[in-house]
Amino acid sequence: MRTTGVDLSAGPENTALAILEWTATGARVHALLRGVDDTTLIQTISNSDKAGIDCPLGWPEKFRSFVNAHQAGELVxxxxxxxxxxxxGLAFRHTDVFVREKIGRGVLSVSSDRIGRTAMQCAALQAMLASAGRPVDRTGAGPVVEVYPAASLHRWGLRPDGYKTSRNVAVLGELxxxxRNAAPWLDLAGYESACRTSDHAFDAVIAALTARAAALGLTEDFDPSRSDLVAVEGWIALPTYSLDALKQ
Known part of the structure; x- marks a missing residue:
């Protein structure tokens, strides 16, 4: 199996991509790229069994209705x-609330935080994937799944606090x-230095690991009664088992 992880940014300069090759005994980082353009993303995702993208795949449905009503002058x-x-209710999706309740950790609002710019890029990426014959199912059932590396790290017992930006490379190195201690079967190959110096590169690896969890069905399910909502807003793949379960 080949899984891909994408730490998506609004532009290519801070977008990172990791490719993991899986065997019966573990996984190896086949490639870890930074400064990744749309063409490379589309090609790599299309050639993967499962890809995890660290970005909301949609906006809150209540927010969409709110904006439409406001534009039409019909807001009640x-x-x-x-x-x-x-x-x-306008700021957070159903999946955001679910994750916060499960791990006690906040999720950025796609409608009111700066991550909204990255979500615009993600929407464009989804359209490009659809044109390439790889339409995205926002529930995670298709070739792409939404991931949240901090939540995955939390579920795997790894402290996901204070490792972002170049000011915190020491904390990132510890993470x-x-x-490495929690998953000795993960071979970072020649990319360990990149993971230690770039939180974007590290998050791409975590996204690829989470994609593996989603492919194996080792993530939280959503309530079937909310499937229509999830299909529009997106669903974060939250691991339910330890890292070692990914080796199967």
Whole structure:
């Protein structure tokens, strides 16, 4: 099996891509690229068994309805005063709330945080994949699944705090060491240095590991009664088993 992980950014300069090759005994990083353009992303994802993208695949359905109503001048408020709960309903998707409840960790809002710019790029990427014959099922059932590396690390018992940006390379190095100890069967090959110096590269590897979990069915399921909503908003693949379960 070949899994791909994408740490997506609004532009290619901070976009990273990892390719893992799986055998009966573990996995090896086949390639780890930074500064990845759309053409490379499409080709690599198309040639993978499963790809994990670290970016929301959709927007909150309530937010979409809110914007449409506002544009049409037909917005109906829930009462005389709007509440935090009302605003949160516009800011967070069903999967965001689910993950927060499961791991006690917040998720960025695709409708009100800067990650929205990256989500625009992700929407374009989904359209390009569809044109290439690889349409994206936002529930994760197809060739692409949405991932959240911090949540995966949390589920695997690895502390995902304070490793972002170049100011925190020491913490990132410790996290890489923790990953190596927790998954000795993962061969970083010649890319360990890249993981230790770039959180984008490291997150791409975690995204590829999470894609493997999703491919094996080792992630949280959504309530079937919410399938229509998830198909529009997207669903984060949250691992349910330890890293070692990925070796099967």
């Amino acid at each position: 408020l829930p009462g005389q005063y709007v509440s935090k709960e009302w605003r949160d 890489v060491e923790s990953l």
